[in-house]
Amino acid sequence: MTDMILQASSLTHRFGATRALDRTSLNIVEGTSTAIMGASGSGKTTLLHMLAGILTPDEGTIQYGGRDITQMSDRDRSRLRREEFGFVFQQGLLIPELTAIENVALALMLTGTPRAKALGPAAQWLASLGLAGMEDRRIGQLSGGQAQRVAIARAQITGARVIFADEPTGALDSETSREVMDALIGSTVANGRTLVLVTHDPNVAARCTRTVLMQDGRIMPGAAAASEVTGREITQTGPNPIVPGPAAAPGAAAHPSPPSATAPAPASAHVNAQANTATGVER
């Protein structure tokens, strides 16, 4: 049995005369990773922002945990984004004046945790992502891949159940991109969390449970169907897959579980994608 964590139905959205989304439907199964691909301007980021409650569609519904997020007040949607969703963008959107640990702790402080209590979990998250010893570096003193791992820690410290990533490896070379994807998949899907990402990179998409392809504001049915039929595997190729703590329970944001120590793992773990139970596209 599969549990849908997000169910978007018939989303339509216009920016002026541009129809960015055109009756787009997409179901996301909890604990899976979904890559959204497509040509520039096909509507990928708009769809991601809808699913994440950043934008509200002109028409359509998005169910999350039994609630239609399109009907929530701005305040409730903000709380949802702060406490249950996490975000990783191409440039990380980290605060350069703050250190790595302060950037991560800040996400927790914004949910009401005092600074002194936020620093411990922040340090544990950084360590679990291979950044022990770099806590006090400012963002400009980190490499692009290290900065993205800070962003991955920041996205999850609140106990987020769904991580949204927009071109998380877009500014990285291929080796660093692989390392960041190891960190992203190892800390999310490998722990039962859900990952939805936008990418132009087929190598990044190939790491995900499933790929959906967009064109002119719609999801192409064949692409999702093909992904479901091929039974794609997620392959963790990193030398030290990262396995932070258990998935946070819904509503756990006020008491986030810090990640456990990095668990030893086989050098190459093949995880059968439930993908292909990840139902695709309803039109």
Ligand SMILES: Nc1ncnc2c1ncn2[C@@H]1O[C@H](COP(=O)(O)OP(=O)(O)OP(=O)(O)O)[C@@H](O)[C@H]1O
């Ligand atoms: N704020 C906006 N104002 C006006 N038009 C917009 C806005 N945001 C997006 N659009 C338009 O909506 C369409 C879809 O944009 P979107 O950013 O979702 O595409 P995308 O597939 O993510 O593109 P890219 O790969 O280039 O990032 C495009 O035609 C774009 O120009």
